[in-house]
Amino acid sequence: EDKVVQSPLSLVVHEGDTVTLNCSYEVTNxxxxxxxxxxxxxxxxxxxxxxxxxxxxxxRLSSILDKKELFSILNITATQTGDSAVYLCAVVSNFGNEKxxxxxxxxxxxxx
Amino acid sequence: xxxxxxxPKYLVTQMGNDKSIKCEQNLGHDTMxxxxxxxxxxxxxxxxxxxxxxxxxxTVPNRFSPKSPDxxxxxxxINSLELGDSAVYFCASSRxxxNIQYFGAGTRLSVL
Numbered sequence: 001e002d003k004v005v006q007s008p009l010s011l012v013v014h015e016g017d018t019v020t021l022n023c024s025y026e027v028t029n030x031x032x033x034x035x036x037x038x039x040x041x042x043x044x045x046x047x048x049x050x051x052x053x054x055x056x057x058x059x060r061l062s063s064i065l066d067k068k069e070l071f072s073i074l075n076i077t078a079t080q081t082g083d084s085a086v087y088l089c090a091v092v093s094n095f096g097n098e099k100x101x102x103x104x105x106x107x108x109x110x111x112x
Numbered sequence: 113x114x115x116x117x118x119x120p121k122y123l124v125t126q127m128g129n130d131k132s133i134k135c136e137q138n139l140g141h142d143t144m145x146x147x148x149x150x151x152x153x154x155x156x157x158x159x160x161x162x163x164x165x166x167x168x169x170x171t172v173p174n175r176f177s178p179k180s181p182d183x184x185x186x187x188x189x190i191n192s193l194e195l196g197d198s199a200v201y202f203c204a205s206s207r208x209x210x211n212i213q214y215f216g217a218g219t220r221l222s223v224l
Contacts, residue, residue, distance in 0.1 A: 031211060034211065034212065034213075036215075038153075041217040041218055042116075042202065042215040042216055042218060043155070043202070043215045044215070045212055045213075045214065048211060086153055092211040099157050099160065099168050100145075100155075100157065100211075100213060102154065102155040102156070104152065104153065104154050105153050107153075
């Protein structure tokens with residue numbers, strides 16, 4: 001069975017700090033890894049990673065995938081209170097459908 | 113102009129009742145999903161439909177029955193509700209050629 005593990009489970013930092021969130025996975029026939037941000041309601045898409053070593057960047061957020069070591073990291077620099085959320089990592093395995101297997105998430109809290 | 117919309121947002125009901133949750137997407141996607149998020153925030157796939165055809169059916173009690181009248185709609189009907197069904201149910205959609213799924217705001221179901 002596909003497995004996704006995120007760490008830490010929760011993280012509290014001060015505004016302006018830089019954080020690194022971790023996601024490791026064990027899947028059969030890996031296809032892609034996705035990061036989502038969940039505030040109060042719907043998970044919203046951040047990044048999709050399919051190739052090792054290629055950094056995806058959007059503003060203060062960036063992510064990279066290591067397919068050899070089976071993990072990804074999500075970095076957030078100069079954190080703001082609006083970054084407070086649960087960050088979800090999910091993987092897609094190639095079974096001819098797009099089933100997402102999610103990790104349990106990292107709850108990030110930014111203190112002003 | 114909500115992309116993936118679910119109704120109702122909140123549902124409070126007694127054990128043993130039958131209830132339905134509706135989902136509609138206006139993104140032109142051909143694949144739709146239902147996920148269950150438990151109290152620990154763990155998101156788990158339940159069903160997936162592609163062009164009105166069931167393609168993913170995880171280990172879910174057969175009290176849960178999805179119905180897709182067309183590509184833009186995927187409804188979830190639950191019979192004989194139990195306390196353990198209390199959770200947030202998320203609908204999502206994607207294009208067949210893409211792993212990126214877009215989520216609705218969720219339906220919080222409370223079974224008393």
